[in-house]
Amino acid sequence: GAVVSQHPSRVICKSGTSVKIECRSLDFQATTMFWYRQFPKQSLMLMATSNEGSKATYEQGVEKDKFLINHASLTLSTLTVTSAHPEDSSFYICSASEGPPSYNSPLHFGNGTRLTVT
């Protein structure tokens, strides 16, 4: 089946620094990738939709200057958390499908990145 690889799985950084998270589709081309954030015992909250070759679409309330998304190729999207603060500590998960999530191309998720900002 389709595999989405996310790196790193865990990162600890100091307040004020920036962190980059990579999301790769290993065996398919993903024109669209999605970035989610998950707090303990909470649902996955969509942060932004990343389209290859164009600007990401951010959900309401998500700061686009803080969470920079780059979808440079059909297999790679990156999320950079700029000037991270402790409140940015969370579990970030990317997902991708070959086309619109549907019967034939469901959304596949990476294994997430646990970000801890000290």
Add this chain to the structure above:
Amino acid sequence: EDQVTQSPEALRLQEGESSSLNCSYTVSGLRGLFWYRQDPGKGPEFLFTLYSAGEEKEKERLKATLTKKESFLHITAPKPEDSATYLCAVQAQGGSEKLVFGKGTKLTVNP
């Protein structure tokens, strides 16, 4: 606004004790309802997609059903390895591809 409510929040079963998880949704035209399994510290793993009321899908001990207002995930004779958080998500008609997730049901199956 599209919403997904899952119940119960947590469920403890004995091995072999069948039960059902509920996913109630409100959406402006359902394009698809998705079930995922999530293990601790991992990303969600796709289980099923349902598209229309009356549809059913099965995979091993799991069966998902769909009505116009809710979906059930039936677990028959569960095993400890079925322990996980089960997530339900909906996708609305209208062009947006995003999924709206519920908070999940944490299932624990004791041996």
